[in-house]
Amino acid sequence: MQPPIPLTRDLVLIGGGHCHALVLLMWGMKPLPGVRLTLINPDPSAAYSGMLPGHVAGHYPRAALQIDLVRLARHAGARLILGRAEAIDRAARRVIVPGRAAIAYDIASIDIGITSAMPAIPGFAEHAVPAKPLDAFADRWQRFCEAATGSARRVAVIGGGVAGVELALAAAHRLGEGARVTVIEAETPLAALGRGAAAALLAHARRLGVTVTGNARVAAVEAGAVILADGRRIAADFILGAAATFPAPWLTGTGLALDQGFVRVDPCLRSIS
Known part of the structure; x- marks a missing residue:
């Protein structure tokens, strides 16, 4: 029997969006030896936006929208950290989550969604x-x-x-x-x-x-x-x-190349920074 491969790399998923939910699903089927997987999300579940119009129309109950991140993390053997990332220290390779120790990463992926709030409109x-x-x-x-x-x-x-x-x-x-x-x-x-x-x-x-x-x-x-x-x-x-699309404001402090506040990426969705 071969001894387990030690965890020598950290892959940190920031946000429980659809892409990261799929990563957790696929990782559970075929994990990468030697890599510790961590998901950071404010809540233990995340709503699936593809079902939102159906929920608004009354076709789906509210609970049906939720992706169970706890279950997915368990399936993937991943750590789930409940908290909202508010900064990335790229020099130290740390993700900053208020109220807890910084989370180290070798590779970090961002999937935190947007807001459609319109603060410029009074009221x-x-x-x-x-x-x-x-x-x-x-x-x-x-x-x-x-x-x-x-x-x-x-x-x-x-x-x-x-x-x-x-x-x-x-x-x-x-x-x-x-x-x-x-x-x-x-x-x-x-x-x-x-x-x-x-x-x-x-x-x-x-x-x-x-x-x-x-x-x-x-x-x-x-x-x-x-x-x-x-x-x-x-x-x-x-x-x-439903007229606005704004990125998370904390991205401006990361030093990443941005386009109107959104992370600029190459054809493979990697930051160009």
Whole structure:
């Protein structure tokens, strides 16, 4: 019987995103001898964003969205550290997690997701919900649906891209007849799609009673309404932000090459730094 190969290298996965969940799954099937695998994530589970529209529409319960990171880490023989990484000391090759000792790495991988919060819009933080981070949004949406009755079923989605329109359609399906769902887009709705695809999706929105408003810039958000730059007021009981994509701010302190705050990578998704 051969003695076990000692652990001489540390591979640290920062964030429990989909890619890292798959790494854990595959690692359990074929681990790399001599390498200790560590996952750092704030929570013991992570929501799968691919199922979010289905959850919003009511097809999946909230619990079905969750990826069990504890179970995956056990399967992979990996350490799971519950905490939020807030810095990387590249010179010392350490990941900084407040409240615990720094975590050494030989190779580190970042999969921490984004936020769609819009801090530049007055009142957004107090009265609206960003679509990401997904866990917080899914929890707020579930509470809203459980309490929504009668006329209190008005939803405004800030952002008329594919994601925003898809979430609006899902919300209309969930809330049913009589609900008022409005998509607010600062420029042309569904601009990333071809003309035919955009027309088909907008036609489907009309069939569901979803109003898609283009060239409408949001000036502010207040309790119960979105205020547009031209003075119009769109009443809403649930205001969702799906127009922004922001990286984690702590990445700016890593010294890694960034593009608009996101890590710049080569064709193999390796940092170019």
